[in-house]
Each structure stands twice: as structure tokens, then as C-alpha cells.
Amino acid sequence: MADRHLEPDSPELRARWGSFAFNAAWDTKAKAAIARYPAGRQRSAVMALLDYAQRQVGEETQTQGWLPIPVMEYVAKYLDMPIIRVVEVASFYTMYNLVPVGRFHVQVCGTTPCMLRGSDDIMAACKARGMHKGHTTDDGMWTLTEVECMGNCASAPMVQINDDNFEDLTADRLNTVLDALAKGESPKAGTQEPGRHTVEPLGGPTTLTAMVSANHDYRKEW
Amino acid sequence: MPKVTVDGIELEVPQGATVLQACELAGKEIPRFCYHERLSIAGNCRMCLVEVAPGPPKPQASCALPAAEGQVIKTDSPMVKRAREGVMEFLLINHPLDCPICDQGGECDLQDQSVAYGRGSSRFHEHKRAVTEKYMGPLIKTTMTRCIQCTRCVRFSEEIAGVDEIGALYRGENMQITTYLEKAATHELSANVIDLCPVGALTSGPYAFEARPWELKKTLSIDVSDALGSNVRLDSRGREVLRILPRVNDDVNEEWLSDKGRYQVDGLMKRRLDRPYVRRDGKLVPASWDEAFAAVASVNPGKSVAVIAGDLVDCETMFAAKALAGALGSSLLEGRQTGLSYDCSNLAAVNFNSGLAGIEDADALLIVGSHVRWEAPVLNPRLRKAAMRGAKVYVVGPHWDATYPVTNLGNDLAVLGKLPKDADEVFKSAQRPALIIGGAGLGKGALDACLALAEKYKLVRATDSGAWNGFNALHMAASRMGGLMLGYAQTGGIADLVAAKPKLVLSLGADEVDYTKFAGSTVVYIGHHGDKGAHAADVVLPGAAFTEKPGTYVNTEGRVQLADKAVFAPGDAREDWTVLRALADAMGVSVGFDSFDELRAAMAKAVPALGREGLADYGALPKGKAGASGVIDAYPIKDFYLTNPIARASETMQRCSAELLHGESFAEAAE
Numbered sequence: 001m002a003d004r005h006l007e008p009d010s011p012e013l014r015a016r017w018g019s020f021a022f023n024a025a026w027d028t029k030a031k032a033a034i035a036r037y038p039a040g041r042q043r044s045a046v047m048a049l050l051d052y053a054q055r056q057v058g059e060e061t062q063t064q065g066w067l068p069i070p071v072m073e074y075v076a077k078y079l080d081m082p083i084i085r086v087v088e089v090a091s092f093y094t095m096y097n098l099v100p101v102g103r104f105h106v107q108v109c110g111t112t113p114c115m116l117r118g119s120d121d122i123m124a125a126c127k128a129r130g131m132h133k134g135h136t137t138d139d140g141m142w143t144l145t146e147v148e149c150m151g152n153c154a155s156a157p158m159v160q161i162n163d164d165n166f167e168d169l170t171a172d173r174l175n176t177v178l179d180a181l182a183k184g185e186s187p188k189a190g191t192q193e194p195g196r197h198t199v200e201p202l203g204g205p206t207t208l209t210a211m212v213s214a215n216h217d218y219r220k221e222w
Numbered sequence: 223m224p225k226v227t228v229d230g231i232e233l234e235v236p237q238g239a240t241v242l243q244a245c246e247l248a249g250k251e252i253p254r255f256c257y258h259e260r261l262s263i264a265g266n267c268r269m270c271l272v273e274v275a276p277g278p279p280k281p282q283a284s285c286a287l288p289a290a291e292g293q294v295i296k297t298d299s300p301m302v303k304r305a306r307e308g309v310m311e312f313l314l315i316n317h318p319l320d321c322p323i324c325d326q327g328g329e330c331d332l333q334d335q336s337v338a339y340g341r342g343s344s345r346f347h348e349h350k351r352a353v354t355e356k357y358m359g360p361l362i363k364t365t366m367t368r369c370i371q372c373t374r375c376v377r378f379s380e381e382i383a384g385v386d387e388i389g390a391l392y393r394g395e396n397m398q399i400t401t402y403l404e405k406a407a408t409h410e411l412s413a414n415v416i417d418l419c420p421v422g423a424l425t426s427g428p429y430a431f432e433a434r435p436w437e438l439k440k441t442l443s444i445d446v447s448d449a450l451g452s453n454v455r456l457d458s459r460g461r462e463v464l465r466i467l468p469r470v471n472d473d474v475n476e477e478w479l480s481d482k483g484r485y486q487v488d489g490l491m492k493r494r495l496d497r498p499y500v501r502r503d504g505k506l507v508p509a510s511w512d513e514a515f516a517a518v519a520s521v522n523p524g525k526s527v528a529v530i531a532g533d534l535v536d537c538e539t540m541f542a543a544k545a546l547a548g549a550l551g552s553s554l555l556e557g558r559q560t561g562l563s564y565d566c567s568n569l570a571a572v573n574f575n576s577g578l579a580g581i582e583d584a585d586a587l588l589i590v591g592s593h594v595r596w597e598a599p600v601l602n603p604r605l606r607k608a609a610m611r612g613a614k615v616y617v618v619g620p621h622w623d624a625t626y627p628v629t630n631l632g633n634d635l636a637v638l639g640k641l642p643k644d645a646d647e648v649f650k651s652a653q654r655p656a657l658i659i660g661g662a663g664l665g666k667g668a669l670d671a672c673l674a675l676a677e678k679y680k681l682v683r684a685t686d687s688g689a690w691n692g693f694n695a696l697h698m699a700a701s702r703m704g705g706l707m708l709g710y711a712q713t714g715g716i717a718d719l720v721a722a723k724p725k726l727v728l729s730l731g732a733d734e735v736d737y738t739k740f741a742g743s744t745v746v747y748i749g750h751h752g753d754k755g756a757h758a759a760d761v762v763l764p765g766a767a768f769t770e771k772p773g774t775y776v777n778t779e780g781r782v783q784l785a786d787k788a789v790f791a792p793g794d795a796r797e798d799w800t801v802l803r804a805l806a807d808a809m810g811v812s813v814g815f816d817s818f819d820e821l822r823a824a825m826a827k828a829v830p831a832l833g834r835e836g837l838a839d840y841g842a843l844p845k846g847k848a849g850a851s852g853v854i855d856a857y858p859i860k861d862f863y864l865t866n867p868i869a870r871a872s873e874t875m876q877r878c879s880a881e882l883l884h885g886e887s888f889a890e891a892a893e
Contacts, residue, residue, distance in 0.1 A: 004392055069403070084387060084389035085386060091391040091392045092393045
């Protein structure tokens with residue numbers, strides 16, 4: 001996070017993004033987001049609109065998307081609010097990318113539970129594939145970021161790639177996922193542990209065991 | 223009215239007061255950084271922690287906690303002491319220890335409060351955060367590493383100035399205060415964030431590394447850059463005024479000051495007239511005082527004398543000149559240099575009757591020909607306050623960015639005869655309707671029509687909360703109201719002076735006059751800057767600038783205020799009244815005063831209102847005459863930063879004008 005900065009304003013940036021506008025699909029969604037708030041409070045929709053803008057940029061660039069300065073200015077104009085207030089929001093939340101990212105934005109969780117469960121191996125596996133923290137690979141496929149807790153501690157370690165979480169990773173499992181993504185496939189999101197459904201305890205439930213097959217009234221046993 | 227107990231003192235506090243305000247009412251000092259009386263409450267510095275019962279058993283941020291019935295507040299308990307020490311320790315974690323090279327040193331809230339409430343030593347051994355330099359324009363010097371993120375500057379520009387240009391980017395430890403894309407702050411009150419900044423993050427650019435606060439002599443004075451009479455403090459060292467800071471006066475300028483009032487100060491050391499000059503063979507050549515007086519006396523004008531007062535002069539100077547002209551037998555006095563000729567027979571019609579503070583209460587406002595942001599920058603936040611409270615604002619004249627919602631009624635003054643239907647209804651139903659006529663409106667002769675409007679919509683009325691007079695004239699010259707009170711107004715304006723073809727024209731620092739019309743006259747310029755007036759003069763008598771003489775000024779609401787003398791005028795220059803007094807001797811007449819006190823006494827006798835500080839009473843509004851015609855195609859001020867000779871001589875103002883108004887870019891010098 002410490003590396004976050006705005007992509008500098010340049011004539012090239014203006015030339016590429018100066019004419020940005022929502023396409024019909026995102027425009028509909030943007031209007032719907034604004035309609036959620038009372039009239040005159042349209043700026044409440046800034047977070048949704050920044051997200052839509054980032055996604056449209058992603059579609060146009062075949063990446064996860066990011067927010068060039070002219071795009072933020074477009075959002076500010078769209079919502080009739082001062083541009084500095086838009087930039088404040090965009091720079092606060094790390095889900096908004098302020099600089100270009102690759103096709104897949106690999107966000108490796110490095111917080112304590114993931115670290116204890118082997119996030120260092122995950123990070124090493126990413127680096128072995130040529131990724132560097134905070135950088136995009138030369139082929140434009142991968143951007144690697146280390147992030148703080150994503151709330152998947154029960155299935156640590158995990159990475160978030162674009163909109164999906166991949167959990168219960170080992171270096172091998174991560175490589176499988178990344179290979180699949182590289183081939184253009186859509187690997188199964190969520191836990192990568194064979195036999196595990198979501199974040200239920202490994203090796204079967206340890207509490208409420210009587211409830212596994214049928215409903216059971218525990219109240220008499222208290 | 224909740225009753226609270228602060229450190230054992232029981233007191234009643236106003237409804238809606240915060241715990242911090244309650245503590246202050248009890249006479250307790252509460253340290254704070256982010257809290258500011260005139261800004262919204264942010265509650266992010268945590269320095270104002272106190273212990274409050276009933277409540278959670280932990281310190282509470284008093285600035286954001288409403289005082290409630292029966293609260294027991296402790297500001298001196300061990301818990302509060304430890305809490306303050308802790309907060310201070312955190313604030314200092316990332317604050318550099320560069321006080322010796324910081325311009326805020328000596329007047330720094332963080333410095334003072336860490337001495338008063340800090341631990342005394344640091345336990346932090348890690349690296350401090352550093353923040354890249356930000357650019358905020360020619361006036362504000364930034365050292366953002368020192369920033370403690372109180373967000374006062376952000377709130378000021380959003381709430382008071384109404385220009386959202388400063389923001390806090392990123393988050394947590396990486397939070398940075400900046401303008402969008404590091405563009406210069408461009409509004410007329412931008413430098414007030416320097417006063418608001420509790421640390422040395424935002425300091426004064428032009429004043430950088432000039433002096434320490436304890437070296438400076440502080441003199442109370444009045445700003446002359448516009449007609450508001452903002453209360454200022456002149457900080458001087460030796461013979462130089464180094465900076466001008468606003469003083470708190472809730473009736474006039476609250477605690478703000480326009481950038482021009484603050485930063486034209488360096489113009490006081492440039493292009494000064496420090497010796498008399500006499501025109502010989504078409505060229506001004508240096509002369510002694512005796513030669514200069516002899517040159518004036520040799521004109522031998524008899525009664526054929528006219529006096530033109532400039533925009534910056536004080537009442538004493540104008541009175542002295544009036545006395546001199548009177549002794550010579552003339553009453554040709556005029557102060558409206560650019561040819562305005564509105565009727566001044568009743569000064570209530572050209573006064574800001576609602577008062578600068580009173581205008582905040584207006585609920586309908588019509589601005590006729592006034593670019594308020596440039597003509598009276600400190601007034602605009604008050605109009606903004608009124609607008610934010612729901613007042614409808616209408617503007618007649620070319621568009622300017624008001625920072626609050628306005629409805630433009632076009633440039634044609636004919637609209638004053640019959641306001642559009644919705645405006646008409648708003649004014650009919652308003653409780654406190656108000657009208658402001660500015661320079662362009664007065665110049666196009668809209669005064670009568672505005673007075674008619676005042677009558678039509680009952681701008682003068684009794685309301686539940688007292689008498690209301692919503693008829694306001696907004697002047698632009700510090701000397702205007704004083705001049706009008708002293709009779710510096712001819713029926714036809716300056717054209718009357720031209721028509722009289724005076725042999726001798728006394729110009730009291732009048733630099734905006736078209737002197738080609740006085741081609742046959744001998745022009746004697748008594749002023750302080752080698753500006754347009756001195757160029758056109760036949761004799762130049764060096765006078766004192768507003769910092770170099772005591773004086774009385776009357777602002778646009780008729781408030782008589784006194785200014786003190788901070789420094790001596792440079793070289794042979796003298797206080798203006800002494801020049802006029804000596805001139806009287808040279809011309810062989812008596813003006814009836816030999817000292818400044820006698821002059822003041824004579825002035826107070828002639829115009830009693832000038833002898834009393836405070837609002838002058840001009841009586842009731844005259845009746846107007848409906849119907850105005852003409853189109854306001856421009857406002858009188860073409861360049862906000864260069865409106866008077868001091869500002870024009872100021873390098874800072876020249877740079878502001880070039881950079882902020884004319885878009886020149888000044889690359890930062892590489893260091």
C-alpha cells in the first residue's frame with residue numbers, strides 16, 4: 001500500500017482516456033446506482049461508479065482495470081462533484097487500482113493466519129513465475145500485490161485474483177490455478193482442497209455432529 | 223441549558239455546546255489541533271481527550287461530544303494526562319524534529335502543546351515517514367512531512383472558501399494533503415490555510431525564513447486592499463513590515479484576510495517615493511523639500527485648487543487636504559477616481575446597511591453589478607453562509623464563480639424595473655431580503671433603481687429579531703466611505719473637477735485617475751509609490767503608506783476604525799498630514815492644526831462620526847426612482863491581484879496575477 005500513487009497526468013494519458021465515457025451497459029448500471037440515493041445525493045454513488053469505470057477500463061484493456069485521471073474526472077463530472085473528492089475515495093480504497101495492472105491481479109494475503117499456513121510459499125511460487133511485488137509482468141498477464149487480511153483465515157492461505165478468491169493453496173495448487181488462468185480457462189474459485197466444500201472443518205465436522213445427516217434436537221441434552 | 227461539572231466547577235452551558243466548549247467556559251484549557259471554531263468538527267487529532275462521566279470508562283474526544291445534563295467532566299485527572307501524553311507521542315512519531323529550520327517555530331501549536339502536554343522524551347526508534355513535496359501555488363509553502371493530518375485546510379477550502387481543491391489522499395500512515403494534481407490553490411482566501419495549519423506543514427511562501435515571531439513588533443492596523451477594513455496585525459522588524467496577519471473581529475473579517483491584503487506587503491519596499499521630485503523640462507528630477515514646496519507655491523493657484531483622494535488614504539490625510547483646499551477657498555474634492563458620480567447627498571444610500579455580519583441572515587439576496595469575490599473577498603464566505611442557510615441569491619451582471627448557487631438574471635439593468643416572476647416571489651415572501659449594489663452597478667447608474675427596489679420589497683423593515691436594513695452598497699476603496707463623509711464627492715463626480723479647470727490639482731495617492739484630462743493643471747502627487755499618479759505629476763511629495771502612519775478608516779458598512787503606525791516611511795518621505803501642513807505654510811495659509819492630535823480633534827469636530835470608533839449612523843434610506851437602463855458588460859476590477867499601487871509594486875502579487883490569473887507557469891527552481 002505504501003507504493004500507491006496516482007499515474008502521472010500526461011498528454012498520452014489524456015489522449016488515451018480523455019474521451020472515456022460509460023458504454024450503454026455500464027451507463028445503465030451507473031444510473032441505477034445513482035437512483036439508490038435521494039435526489040441531490042448523487043455523489044453517494046461515487047464508489048459504485050468508480051468500480052464500474054474501473055471495470056469498463058478493464059474490458060477495454062483486457063486487464064482487471066484501473067482508474068486513469070481522466071476517467072476519475074469523468075466520474076466527478078458524471079456525479080457533479082469536485083474531482084478532489086473522487087480522488088480521495090479512489091486513493092483510499094485499495095480495490096481501486098491507481099496504476100495500470102495486468103490481465104490478472106494476483107493479491108496474495110500475507111497476514112498472520114495465511115503466513116502461518118504458508119503464504120511465504122505462495123509468494124515464492126508467484127515470484128518463481130516471474131512476478132514481482134507491485135509490478136506487472138512484461139507480457140501484461142500478471143500483477144502481484146501483497147495484501148492484508150481478506151477474511152479467508154479458515155481456508156488460509158489464499159490469493160485473490162480479480163474477482164475470485166482461491167483458498168487452501170499450496171504452491172502446486174496455485175500453479176495449477178495460474179496455469180488454467182493463463183490458458184484462458186476459468187478454474188473453480190474458492191477452496192482448492194479436494195473434498196472440501198467451503199470452509200467447513202477439514203476431516204468432517206467436530207461440533208453438531210448429530211446434525212450432519214438429519215435434524216437433531218439438542219435441547220434435551222443441555 | 224445543560225448543567226455540567228468541569229473539574230468541580232458547576233456551570234450551565236448553552237444548548238448544543240460541546241464538552242470542549244463547556245470546558246472552555248469553565249476556564250479550562252483543552253489542547254486541540256483539528257478543532258477550530260469556524261470549521262466543522264472532525265475529531266481526528268484526539269488531542270482534546272477528557273474524562274466524562276457518565277460514559278464509557280475511557281477518555282472521550284471532547285470536541286465531538288455534546289455536553290449533556292449532569293455530566294461530570296475531568297480535564298486534570300491522571301487518565302487525561304496519560305491520554306494526552308499518548309496522543310502527543312503518536313502525533314510526534316511521524317513529525318520531523320526540524321523545528322530549528324521550520325518557519326512555524328515559535329508560533330506552532332504542536333511545539334507549544336508538546337511542551338505543555340507531551341511526555342518530554344521519545345520512545346520511537348524506527349524510521350519516520352516522509353512525504354513528497356507538494357505544490358500549492360506561489361503563496362503557500364508546503365512541507366508535508368510535518369503534516370499531522372488535522373484536515374483544517376481541507377475543511378477551510380470546502381466550507382469557508384467553497385472551493386474544493388484541497389483533499390486528503392491515500393489512507394492511514396500514507397495519508398497526504400494535497401491539491402488536485404498539485405495545482406496552485408486559486409481562490410482569493412487561499413493563504414488563510416497558513417494561519418489555520420497548527421504545524422509547519424503549510425507556511426507562508428513569500429515570508430519563508432524571514433524572521434522569528436518573537437523578533438517582530440506587532441502593530442494593530444486596518445487592511446486597505448479593499449473596502450471591508452479587515453482588521454490586521456502588522457509584524458515589523460526595524461523599518462520593514464515583514465508580514466500582515468488577520469486579527470479576529472467577528473463583525474468585520476471574522477479571522478480571514480484576502481491574499482492581496484496579506485501579501486501585497488512586499489510592495490511596501492519596492493518603487494517607493496523616498497524624496498521629492500519636481501518636473502523640469504518634462505522630466506521628474508529629485509529635489510529638496512524646499513524646492514518642491516516652492517514649485518507648488520509658484521503656481522499661485524488662488525482658489526483654483528482641486529483635491530483627488532486615492533483609494534488607500536486615511537481620513538486624516540483627506541481632512542488635512544480638505545482643510546488646505548478650504549483655506550485656499552476651494553471645495554473641489556473628489557475621491558471616486560474613475561468617474562463614478564452616484565448621488566451622495568444621503569450616505570445611507572451608499573452604505574452597507576445590513577452590516578457585514580448581518581448579511582449572513584439574509585434569506586433573499588440580489589447582487590447588482592458586483593464581482594464580490596474580487597471586490598470584497600472576505601465578504602464572499604458570509605454570502606456563502608447565507609446561501610448555505612437557504613438564501614436565494616440572484617446576480618445581475620456577467621457570470622463569476624460565486625462558490626454557492628446563484629441565479630443569473632442577465633447583464634441588462636432593465637431587469638431591475640421588473641424582476642422575473644420567481645425572483646419577484648422570492649423577494650416578496652422573504653423575511654430578510656437584501657440587495658448588494660457593487661462597483662459596476664454604481665458605475666452604470668443603478669443606484670436609484672436599487673433604492674426603488676428597496677422600497678418595493680421593503681428591504682428596510684422590522685423583524686422579530688430587530689430592525690433589518692437590507693440595502694447595501696459595496697465599495698472597493700478603503701478610503702471611500704471616509705471620503706464621502708468628508709465631502710469628497712462632487713455632484714458630477716470627477717468630471718466637475720475637470721470642468722473647473724483647476725490650476726492646481728492635489729492628488730492624494732490617486733493612481734487610477736485619467737490625468738490627461740488635467741493637462742492644463744499643475745498636478746501635485748502626495749503618495750508613497752511611483753505608480754501612475756506619480757508619472758503624471760508635476761511635483762511629487764513623498765508620503766507614507768498605510769503602515770507608516772496612524773489613521774482612521776471607514777469601511778463599506780460605515781465602521782470607523784483606527785490603525786496604528788508600524789514603521790517609519792523611507793527616506794525623506796513623511797506622514798501625509800505633515801506634508802499638507804507644511805504645504806499650507808508654503809502657500810501662506812493656515813489650516814488650523816499643528817499636531818496630529820489637533821488634526822484629529824478638528825476632524826472629529828467637523829464630522830463627529832469620525833471621532834468615534836464603531837458604526838456611523840447615516841439615517842434613513844432616501845427614496846429611489848424606478849427604472850435603470852444599460853448593460854453591465856464587465857466589472858471594474860480587471861486583475862484582482864493588481865488593484866492598487868502597493869499590490870502593483872509587489873513581486874508576490876505580480877506573480878499571483880501571472881500564474882493564477884494568466885496561466886503562466888513558474889517551474890519550481892531545482893534545489
